[in-house]
Amino acid sequence: MHFLENADQPVALAFDEAVRGLAKRGATVRSMALPFLDAIHAYVNVVMGVEAATIHAEWMRQRTQDYAPHTSSWLYASCAIPGTYYVEALSRRGPILTEFLKEVFGRVDVLATPTIPICIPTLAETDVDEGPADARARSSRIWANTAAFNYLGLPSVSVSCGFDPNGLPIGISFTGRPFAEACVLKVADAYQQETDWHMRRPLVLA
Structure with missing residues (x-):
């Protein structure tokens, strides 16, 4: 499991x-065993990264020194995630949920x-x-x-x-x-x- x-x-x-x-x-x-877990975790990483980068964008510009190095590097890397990946991660949620509920x-x-x-x-x-x-x-x-x-x-x-x-x-x-x-x-x-x-x-x- x-x-x-x-x-x-x-x-x-x-x-x-x-x-x-x-x-x-x-x-x-x-x-x-639960289905789709590998795909879901991949989509979670995309959604979490893009949304965190969006939320923190202004603070990152104004207060960079207040962020831990690993947090800064993750947020900067998340800024480079293509928008198409984010749209795919959101659009796949409905179909995956439907199949998850069924199975x-x-x-x-x-x-x-x-x-x-x-x-x-x-x-x-x-x-x-x-x-x-x-x-x-x-x-x-x-x-x-x-x-x-x-x-x-x-x-x-x-x-x-x-x-x-x-x-x-x-x-x-x-x-x-x-x-x-x-x-x-x-x-x-x-x-x-x-x-x-x-x-x-x-x-x-x-």
Whole structure:
């Protein structure tokens, strides 16, 4: 399954336990591969880059020194993305959504996925300029599991399903078809009726 590939072990274990809890509440659970994920992530990179460059254009001209080097380089590179790529990324969203709904929500009512596939990193671990060699890859993984649902405009909610070894929360996301917010929230509420993770407080690291 894409969403658990290379997931940190504490995340995978907490997610599996959460799914078992849902099954105890009467949910019928099935594992499935989601379609179009590679294409969606490519389109997300285009949309995110172009829109970020547009939003930050004026500030980049006036306050360049306030941007971290890796952020500046990404924004400048995003300015060079052809407009045709952006138009294609937006125009493909409707057809992909139609097929996604047919292939996925024709079989299930709600998707359950780890909110992020890694334990919450520190600021230092995601500092691309001065942090470790894998900082850029680690930073990009933070949004890897939610990108497809953002692109498709699907309603999602994330709730706590455990804590990592550093005492920081692990999340499980529930996603439904368009306008199925009530169904998504009902599943999240049912899960929280089964557990008390949402009542616990994470450690505050100095």
